[in-house]
Amino acid sequence: MSITKVKERHWNKYRVWKPLSLLVLAGLTPPEWDITVIDENLGVPEYAAMPRPDLVGITAFTSQANRAYEVAAEFRSRGVLVVIGGIHATMCLAEASERVDAVVTGEAESIWAEVLKDAQQGALSRVYTGTRGEMANVPLARHDLLPTYCLGSIQTARGCPLNCSFCSVTAFNGRLLRRRPIEDVVQEFKLIQEKYVLIVDDNLIGTRKNHISGTKELFRAMIQANIRKKWIAQVTINMADDEELLSLAAKAGCLGVFIGLESPTVEGLMEVDKGFNIQKGRDFKASVQRIQEHGILVAGSFIIGLDVDKKGIGKQIADTANHCGLDALNVLFLTPLPGTRLWEKMESEDRIAAN
Ligand code: SF4
Structure with missing residues (x-):
């Protein structure tokens, strides 16, 4: 066959x-x-x-x-x-x-x-x-079936404990952070031909204490196995809050992280249900700098087109990116993807013109 x-x-x-x-x-x-x-x-x-x-x-x-x-x-x-x-x-x-x-x-x-x-x-x-099965049943990917890319890819975990209104991750992968066995991840890293790798996880580090300790364990195993890869990943801003996590990430090969900052305004963050970003009076600039001090680049992502956005939001985003010293800025138009709460809301308000 x-x-x-x-x-x-x-x-x-x-x-x-x-x-x-x-x-x-x-x-x-x-x-x-x-x-x-x-x-x-x-x-x-x-x-x-x-x-x-x-x-x-x-x-x-x-x-x-x-x-x-x-x-x-x-x-x-x-x-x-x-x-x-x-x-x-x-x-x-x-x-x-x-x-x-x-x-x-x-x-x-x-x-x-x-x-x-x-x-x-x-x-x-x-x-x-299909159901959300045991991550131990996720096989090693057949990286050999495609040629070498600029970036290889690997998954270490699925799911995200946050639940941003525009994001379909939780509908598909759930809010539970489910990790693959560390030995599987390390073994799979060794199968990847590319020197640079994207860790495709929805949120590599998670938000809770046990998530962070699990991530540290993974980084320690990667360091010990000397995987010799440089990698980038999507994380949440709380990565900045743990010096040990940052230090281990850098030693494990972390080149940069992509963080959904989403909006420069409190109203915008509330609209997309990402108040997490400003919990405990977080200062974006200080958080970004703490990550960069470990030699890790920070790409920040913002959404434009929120209901609360006012004229000049583009400049406000650019000013925020410059103020924080982001290494790269990513700006996306708000898009109601199927499966998201944003989609349901916009559909209920009869705001989806074409499907
Ligand atoms: S933090 Fe990222 S992955 Fe998690 S729900 Fe929000 S957008 Fe999705």
Whole structure:
């Protein structure tokens, strides 16, 4: 049997890190399947000229969904079975179901073996419901199935204890911070060819004491194993509050962190339910500097287009970024992604013009 897995492209032309989800599923795929993984960010192959696969698996974010459906239609027109999974298909099950043979919702690891067995028997169900399983069951990703990227990628944990209104992480991965066994993470780091790695976790460090101590344990293991990688990750601003955590992160290879500062105004932070950022009178500038003192770069992300934003918000964001001494600034338009509380709110207010 052969299987082709496609990671879809759309607005992600310049994406530079290795897409991970299909490589993880490949790690769970029995050896009788020949696997080809295609990342359209690297170029669109001539699918018709490729050997006909027995099954195509597609994953896509919301921004990539239309292209994912085009690829699905192309393979289905040739009679190839197409399965789609990932966050968009999970949140828009009815829409996805109309365009593929089967949809896998949630975390696919828990159900992937059943999908493959049913496909082999020609008896695919329309929907497979993945559950949040044990992180010890997450296999080592098959990093060897794609060429070397600017940034390799790895996941050490899923979920985030915060619940920002615009974020779909908690709907998909939950609010519990679930960690992979440290020995699995260290072993997988050693399989990665790239020198620079993106840790794709929703929130690498978490917010509570036990989260932070778990992260320190991971960093100590990475230092001891001498993984020889430089890495970047998404974290929350509380990383600045623990000198030992910062010191261990730097020693473990941390090059930079991406932090969702979200808004320069208190009203903005309240609107997106991220009052966490200013708890206990936090000063963004002092927090950013404490992180930078350990040689760790800080990229700060802000959202523009909140209901409370006033004229001049763009300049206010730029001024805040300069004042804090951010090493990089990322500004995003507020986007109601399916599955988020923001989506529900805007839909209930009849503010979503096109879907
Ligand atoms: S802190 Fe980040 S990952 Fe966590 S809910 Fe907010 S936006 Fe999502």
